[in-house]
Amino acid sequence: MIAQILRLERPSLKWLPLILIPAAYVCLILGGPKQIRQEIFIWGIFLPIVPLAGLLGMAKQWTCDPLIAVLPVPIRALYLARVINVMGTLVVCWGLILGFALLVLTDSTLPGFQAANCTLLVGILPYLALQAWHLHRPGFPKWIISLVCGIQIGPSMLLEIWLRRQPPATADLILLGSILCAAAIVSVGWFLAPAALIHQPRLQRTSTSPGGAPAILPRRITPFLPVLRSIYGWQYLMWLPILFTQGASQPGYFPAIMTGFAVIAALPRSLWIQSLPVPRRPLLLAVLGPAILALLAGHWVVSFQKSRMPVVRLVETSCGQADVAVPFDLWRPAPSNSNPEIRAPWGETYRPPVSTLLGLPVYNPFSSGCNNSDRFLQWQLRHAEFANGRGLSSRIRLLDTLFLCLMAVASTWVLFLTAWSRLRRTHRWTIISVAAIGWLALASANLSPNRFDVLGLTSAWLGLAFPNLAPWLVAAAILLLYRMVERVFLESEYTLKTPPQPAGR
Amino acid sequence: MKPVLEFSNVSRSYKAGQPVLDRINWSMEPGEVLGLIGRNGAGKTTLIRLAMGMLYPEGGEVRLFGLSPTGDPIAVKKRVGYVAEDQVLPSGSTIAELIEFHRYLFPQWDAELERSLLDRFSLPKGSKIGKLSKGQAREVALLCAICHRPELLILDEPAGGLDPAARRDFLEASIQLLNREGTAILFSSHHMGDIERIGGRVVLLDDAAILLDRQVAELRENIFVAVVSSTATTIRNLSNLPGCLRARTMFDNFHAVIVGSETDVRTRIMAATGLGPNEFQCLPVPLEELFIELVGGGRS
Amino acid sequence: MHIAIHASSDLPIYRQILRQIEEAILQGRLAPGEKLRSHRELAEQLVVAPLTVKKAYDELESLGYIETQRGRGTFVSAEPPGRTPLEQRERLKAAATTFLDLSRQAGLGLEDAVSILRQAHTEQIEKVEP
Incomplete structure (x- = not known):
């Protein structure tokens, strides 16, 4: 029986490239500098998880397949056949996840939260897909599914914050987590399998309400209710808390890159608008806007918290003396050829070492060397506090925000390319590769040679390189990129399915 | 008169090298009713989606009312009504809300027509669209597509999956629209x-091209199917006859679809095959048979 | 009057309409001068494209069965063709030719045909006045 069903089902191995391409990319980087390895840790694990979750989620479509529903197929045989069918890909996914996890964990210690984050992702994403799979039956209200998923995301994020404070995770945690997940997935599927797949007819429920729009909304918006409901369906709304929590918990660009997925999630539901004279530009804004706002809100909450922590600190240097440490935002570009000299009013001087920030020579103008007096140190400290108080960091926060927007728009652009009419005619795998490469290129922006927050680093770099122009430059880049997104969106072909290919005769 | 819809040299493929439509030239006058037929996968939906600007042509130009549906989508769509086979209406909204939205989009919305259609289809205005039956959902889609009195109504398999009574209702509504407004209909x-x-x-679309483009009455009176015994002649001989659209083998016979009046077709066959007048048949055929003769497979 | 449309008929729809109206006029069910439905009304009633009905009307008009008066509507002609004695004879003659063809195919002579005609006539009378 199982063999017969397997013959019917499409081979799942065709999804392997989706997993192997990112894996190859990760391996490539693992051969690079050591610091990057730790950065890549999260990628090595996260990248196989996304298709894994997708694969499991895909299974839910089959649940109601009328073809299978009318055949005398025992449900558990069907279930096993499906598990076996995706097994090849699943095994590769798990293998990759474990492989990367073990490789990096045995190599060096990692910040606890990253490992914890991975463990959670390993568990949560397939579990969510599984939930959707098993709950998605005719007659089962979707809002319950989204509620269940939403409830799980919330506490899991709290759990993550708690785990961050724990000692660094070990490989056992990930190993154990993934084994438990695999077991849970198979057993939940086995025990929850219904006696038969029923293809229920829709309930005919006619409400007696007049069906008018609620009077609270302004008159100009009420006609658009059906459109708003379509784009702001649970598929989209689910992303907003994710973007918020990711924006708050993940440093760097990664959360911004996820914005594109939220935008893509909203579009299939708005297909019906296509034949109507509804301009596409506002539609794009309506979809992109809330996603970016959710992301930024998360980011702002955290940066507000951070701003209450001392920015200027005293650190101990190798020679036992104290030194003033300030964020890169307060550093200065070094003059070329000569070491900068800091001279106190009483004549004491110090030549701080010049380091490079993304290729730009910079120095800390508030540092004090091993041979400097305590007076000099205190003078530098006051100096730094003063500089910080001048609102430099608020400008940097603006830059951070702009960079996040830029990345969010960029990821949307990359994902839109798949529907772009000019690209769509080429081979399907060409399109997928273009999107995958584009997305990985964006993801690479999240890698930094040392363990600094990439986002902060980039804004600091731009702020130092172009002190006055920086915000304008990024804003211009956003506008330009947004125009590109708009262009691609306007020229996109969104159809539910491609019409059948001509039958060979 | 300016054509309502015009395809000039339009090509489109989904996979490189496999055109679904290959340099199609074709146009529609105002008030004309055009039935698009062809086998599944012949490119009907592609053609319609190109007309709606949902797909971009690979080569050539699509024009509606002289405008490009992709270059000037809003202006074009304001004058077009569209019902798709797989129309996915927003399931969470009520009929009333959807109508309200259309009324907002189309200032020329005809409330009276809306009311009469709601009555005729007995649609409950307050129900959610997701709760409607397939036929009712299609009726809502039609209502939304015609109540703004479009200049061109595009129906992609409007009757797909509807019962005969619902189909008749559908046709009736379309014909009323035609009568009152002279709307062009492409279906x-x-x-x-x-x-x-x-x-x-x-x-008739076949093999990425237009195989036949004629008035219905002409099809019924000016196209004949000649049934010739396969021992009498060769299939190539029949295919080469002037006006022959297609010849195929059906068991012991050849079937050839030939354009022309009956006497004309008979003389041509006799000249080409040397058969006497009673040694072959020349039949007028209903549309459905004609369709099968033209695009159906041969059997031997 | 009632017009029935059959999609599976050998005749195209406009010819079905044309023929049925023609018959109604010839059989006197439509009197000369009687007003016909407009082609749009008839199209809605039959659920047929208006142009199809128009085509039937145009042909009927060119054959002289009906006439359109601008602004007033379409009427059966005061003197539709086929109703003068001569024309009626002509039509009967055509039917008789077909009848004779059939009897010849059955191997019957003129006498047999005439006797069959007589027999049918008697039966018809009996049916009407039992």
Whole structure:
């Protein structure tokens, strides 16, 4: 029986490239500098998880397949056949996840939260897909599914914050987590399998309400209710808390890159608008806007918290003396050829070492060397506090925000390319590769040679390189990129399915 | 008169090198009713989606009312009504809300027509669209597509999956629209009966090209199927006859679809095969048979 | 009057309409001068494209069965063709030719045909006045 069903089902191995391409990319980087390895840790694990979750989620479509529903197929045989069918890909996914996890964990210690984050992702994403799979039956209200998923995301994020404070995770945690997940997935599927797949007819429920729009909304918006409901369906709304929590918990660009997925999630539901004279530009804004706002809100909450922590600190240097440490935002570009000299009013001087920030020579103008007096140190400290108080960091926060927007728009652009009419005619795998490469290129922006927050680093770099122009430059880049997104969106072909290919005769 | 819809040299493929439509030239006059037929996968939906600006042509130009549907989408769509086979209406909204939205989009919305259609289809205005039956959902889609009195109504398999009574209602509503406004209608269908009832002109798509583009009445009176015994002649001989659209083998016979009046066709066959007048048949055929003769497979 | 449309008929729809109206006029069910439905009304009633009905009307008009008066509507002609004695004879003659063809195919002579005609006539009378 199982063999017969397997013959019917499409081979799942065709999804392997989706997993192997990112894996190859990760391996490539693992051969690079050591610091990057730790950065890549999260990628090595996260990248196989996304298709894994997708694969499991895909299974839910089959649940109601009328073809299978009318055949005398025992449900558990069907279930096993499906598990076996995706097994090849699943095994590769798990293998990759474990492989990367073990490789990096045995190599060096990692910040606890990253490992914890991975463990959670390993568990949560397939579990969510599984939930959707098993709950998605005719007659089962979707809002319950989204509620269940939403409830799980919330506490899991709290759990993550708690785990961050724990000692660094070990490989056992990930190993154990993934084994438990695999077991849970198979057993939940086995025990929850219904006696038969029923293809229920829709309930005919006619409400007696007049069906008018609620009077609270302004008159100009009420006609658009059906459109708003379509784009702001649970598929989209689910992303907003994710973007918020990711924006708050993940440093760097990664959360911004996820914005594109939220935008893509909203579009299939708005297909019906296509034949109507509804301009596409506002539609794009309506979809992109809330996603970016959710992301930024998360980011702002955290940066507000951070701003209450001392920015200027005293650190101990190798020679036992104290030194003033300030964020890169307060550093200065070094003059070329000569070491900068800091001279106190009483004549004491110090030549701080010049380091490079993304290729730009910079120095800390508030540092004090091993041979400097305590007076000099205190003078530098006051100096730094003063500089910080001048609102430099608020400008940097603006830059951070702009960079996040830029990345969010960029990821949307990359994902839109798949529907772009000019690209769509080429081979399907060409399109997928273009999107995958584009997305990985964006993801690479999240890698930094040392363990600094990439986002902060980039804004600091731009702020130092172009002190006055920086915000304008990024804003211009956003506008330009947004125009590109708009262009691609306007020229996109969104159809539910491609019409059948001509039958060979 | 300026054509309502015009395809010039339009090509489109989904996979490189496998055109679904290959340099199609074709146009529609105002008030014309055009039935689009062809086998599944012949490119009907692609053609319609190109007309709606949902797909971009690979080569050539699509024009509606002289405008490009992709370059000037809003202006074009304001004058077009569209019902798709797989129309996915927003399931969470009520009929009333959806109508309200259309009324907002189309200032020329005809409230009276809306009311009469709601009555005729007995649609409950307050129900959610997701809760409607397939037929009712299609009726809502039609209502939304015609109540703004479009200049061109595009129906992609409007009757797909509807019962005969619902189909008749659908046709009736379209015909009323035609009568009152002279709306041009482009519709694709597999129901030859429907095509014959409301279609003035028939376009048959086959093999990425237009195989036939004629008035329905002409199809019925000016196309004949010649049935010739396969021992009497060769299939190539029949295919090479002037006006022969297709010849195929059916068991012991050859079937050839030939354009022309009956006497004309008979003389041509006799001249080409040397058969006597009673040694072959020359039959007028209903549309459905004609369709099968033209695009169906041969059997031997 | 009632017009029936059959999609499976050998005749195209406009010819079905044309023929049925023609018959109604010839059989006197439509009197000369009687007003016909407009082609749009008839199209809605039959659920057929208006142009199809128009085509039938145009042909009927060119054959002289009906006439359109601008602004007033379409009427059966005061003197539709086929109703003068001569024309009626002509039509009967055509039917008789077909009848004779059939009897010849059955191997019957003129006498047999005439006797069959007589027999049918008697039966018809009996049916009407039992």
